[in-house]
Amino acid sequence: MSPLTRMALLAVALGPLATCGEDLSRDFGFTRDAPDEFRVTTRAPLSMPPDYTVRPPRPGAPRPQEASERTQAEEALAPQIALSGPGNSGLTPGQSALISQAGPAAPHDIRAKVDAEAQLDRPSQTFTDRLMFWKAAPLPGTIVNAQKESQRLRANAALGQSVEAGDTPIVEPPHHGWFDGIF
Numbered sequence: 001m002s003p004l005t006r007m008a009l010l011a012v013a014l015g016p017l018a019t020c021g022e023d024l025s026r027d028f029g030f031t032r033d034a035p036d037e038f039r040v041t042t043r044a045p046l047s048m049p050p051d052y053t054v055r056p057p058r059p060g061a062p063r064p065q066e067a068s069e070r071t072q073a074e075e076a077l078a079p080q081i082a083l084s085g086p087g088n089s090g091l092t093p094g095q096s097a098l099i100s101q102a103g104p105a106a107p108h109d110i111r112a113k114v115d116a117e118a119q120l121d122r123p124s125q126t127f128t129d130r131l132m133f134w135k136a137a138p139l140p141g142t143i144v145n146a147q148k149e150s151q152r153l154r155a156n157a158a159l160g161q162s163v164e165a166g167d168t169p170i171v172e173p174p175h176h177g178w179f180d181g182i183f
Contacts, residue, residue: 143171
C-alpha cells in the first residue's frame with residue numbers, strides 16, 4: 001500500500017471525528033457540565049397517606065402538593081404575598097397600623113381634581129395673545145451637554161477631585177437673526 005493511499009484512508013477515517021469539535025470530549029465524558037440553575041426545581045417530599053384507602057394517582061396527573069410554575073415565581077419574587085392565604089390581606093400588624101395612621105383613602109377622581117387645579121395656575125390666553133405670541137415659550141431649565149459632562153466627570157475622577165469641581169457644560173440655545181422674530 002502506498003503512503004498516499006494510507007494518508008487518504010486516514011483522512012477519510014478521521015473526517016467524521018473532525019466535525020465533532022468540542023462536543024466529542026463532552027460525548028466521551030471528559031468534561032462536566034453544571035446544571036442550569038434556572039431549570040433546577042424542588043419537589044415536594046414523598047409521604048405516607050394518613051388513610052390507606054386513598055386511590056393511587058393517575059399517571060401523568062399533576063401532583064397536588066406541588067405548586068405551579070407561576071406560583072413558584074410569585075413565591076420567589078414576593079414571599080409575603082405567597083405566605084398570606086386567600087383570606088389574609090397579607091399585611092403585618094405594623095403595616096396595618098401605618099396605613100390606618102395615613103388617613104383616609106384618596107378619592108377616585110383625584111387626578112382630575114389635581115389637573116383642574118393646575119389649570120387655574122396657568123393664565124388663559126386670549127385671541128390677541130395667541131395671535132401676537134404664536135411661538136411656544138421655551139421650556140424651563142437648562143440642558144446639560146452630556147458628552148462634555150461625562151468627560152468632565154472622568155477627568156475629575158482621574159485627578160481625584162470631587163464631582164462638583166469645575167463648571168457643568170450646558171447646551172447653548174441657538175442665536176436668532178433679525179428676521180427670526182418676525183417669522
